[in-house]
Amino acid sequence: MVKAFRYRIYPTKAQETLLEQMLEECRWAYNETLAYRRDAWQERQEVIYYYGTTKLLPQWKQERPTLNIVYSQVLQDAQHRVDKAFKGFFRRAQNGEEPGYPRFKGKERYRSITYPQFGFGLTHDGKLHLSKVGDVKIKLHRPIEGKAKQVTIRRYPTGKWFACFTAEVEPKPLPETGKYVGIDLGLSTFAALSNGKQVANPRFFRKEEKALAKPQRRLSETEKGTPEYAGRRKVVARIHERIANKRTDFSHRLSHQLVNDYDVIAFEDLNVKAMVKNHCLAKSISDAAWRQLITHTVQKAENATRRVVLVDPRNTSKTCSRCGRLVEKTLSDRVHSCPHCGLEIDRDLNAAINVLTLGLQGLGLGPGSPRLKSGEQSPYHPGLVHS
DSSP, X not given: OEEEXXXXXXXXXXXXXXXXXXXXXXXXXXXHHHHHHHHHHHHHOXXXXXXXXXXXXXXXXXXXXXXXXXXXXXXXXXXXXXXXXXXXXXXXHHTTOOOOOOXXXXXXXXXXXXXXXXXXXXXXXXXXXXXXXXXXXXXXXXXXXXXXXXXXXXXXXXXXXXEEXXXXXXXXXXXOOOOEEEEEEOSSEEEEETTSOEEEOOOHHXXXXXXXXHHHHHHHTSOTTSHHHHHHHHHXXXXXXXXXXXXHHHHHHHHHHHHHHOXXXXXXXXXXXXXXXXXXXXXXXXXXXXXXXXXXXXXXXXXXXXXXXXXXXXXXXXXXXXXXXXXXXXXXXXXXXXXXXXXXXXXXXXHHHHHHHHHHHHHTOSOSSSOOOTTOBOSSOTTOBXX
């Protein structure tokens, strides 16, 4: 499996200036490649692919000598990103979506360069060697597992630089626990588990809103392009970075605990992109970052040979986990009260049990129906006996 390892790097002033120049040259190559492919289609109805654009690099280097400061494979990766953007555009168009055409990158929208195969490595004295840059100080707070296949150097809005290694590692299976869990993700409670446990919503952005308001207001009052604007923008970026770091740490800790405790983890396959169109809840939904938790759990489960299953979220809150009938609810109804079988439990717990039922059915581990016979104890929620 493929795993990423991120470390902070500390380039010198000269190295930082060179990295900034490399970013700019790669951004130029990206935009020039995009323009070339666009014009080829508009003018000649000719489709240009990745290997058709790499042939242009020698000519571009003659016309723009500053391209020579960039390692050759790094420039090729900039063209490869254009190719990936077009492939994504065509894939979404074929799926009936409304794709946005690949866009040109402004100076603040191109922040990383990638050494895809060669040109990088760790030195004997614990530094990161980058071709055309030199040896860069790196904080190796943990060892890199496996063999590093590529490295991406990224500049963050706060001015910090990070190196992200991609390596192939062998899975590390965990012993089986014999436990399964379904998880209902929400806003009042971040996660409700089918065994009755609940995880409170940390609301990291909401807690930082007051700290963010004043710097944002001062930034909006400053003229763009001035040194003062750049300084105030960095202050705002630091607050956003602090919020993102807290959210990421929370997600990693929770996903680690879930993978350690359960063999099978079932989530709802939420369409967050559509959900944030509700302007009343958009900020809270984005703050919760449910998709981040699911992504981290899937990655850790793959490494631990656990199983994560995503189920259709339709009617998981309305369906009675005892009798299987639909019980209509509004968002304000926090208790599931079934008029058919008399079951009364927390709304989120009811949904979590349904998520687990569907997940086990999808894996072939559960019964063909969520309904249980009279007097039979639910294997998904030991405390719930079906009557």
